[in-house]
Every structure is written in C-alpha cells, then in structure tokens.
Amino acid sequence: MNLIGTKWKPLVLFHLLEGPLRSGVLQKKVPGISNKMFTQTVRELEKDGLLSRKVYPVVPPKVEYGLTERGKSLGPILRSLDQWGSEDVRGR
Secondary structure (H helix, E strand, C coil), rough: CCCCCCCHHHHHHHHCCCCCHHHHHHCCCCCCCHHHHHHHHHHHHHCCEEEEEEEEECCCCEEEEEEEEHHCCHHHHHHHHHHHHHHHHHHH
C-alpha cells in the first residue's frame, strides 16, 4: 500500500494499463490533478520502479510514460478496484 496508497497513483497506473501515454494525454485522463501533483506522482512511481519515463529528443519536448513489468503486475489489482467501484456506484 505504500507504493500505490495515495489518491492519484492508482489512477495514473490504471490509465497506463493499455499502453504508454504522452505526459499531457496522461495528465488529462486524471481529472482534478494539478501539474505539481502530477509531476510528484509520476516521479514517485518512477522512483519505485512502477513506471518508466522516456524523453524523446525533439522540439517541443516529448515525454512518454509506460508501465514497467513491476507496474504491469498491478494490472489485476487495479482492474478489480475499478470493477468494484463501478459496481458500488450502481448499487447506491
């Protein structure tokens, strides 16, 4: 839980389950996250070995995030949480 137990980390990881995303696209998929919190979250996830960051040497800079093998191993857990949340909302 120390690795993914924040408000934003599971959401960022969940959106990367389908494949790598550019920084701006990923941030837009997480509504309500500030630039500062997005940067902090992806840095922590990278430091913990759950996602990788690839910088392309182009102008303007292109940064892409993807899951590492360790991050991919969280897939079943993240999908289960998503399913539970969907069912919980429908049950209310």
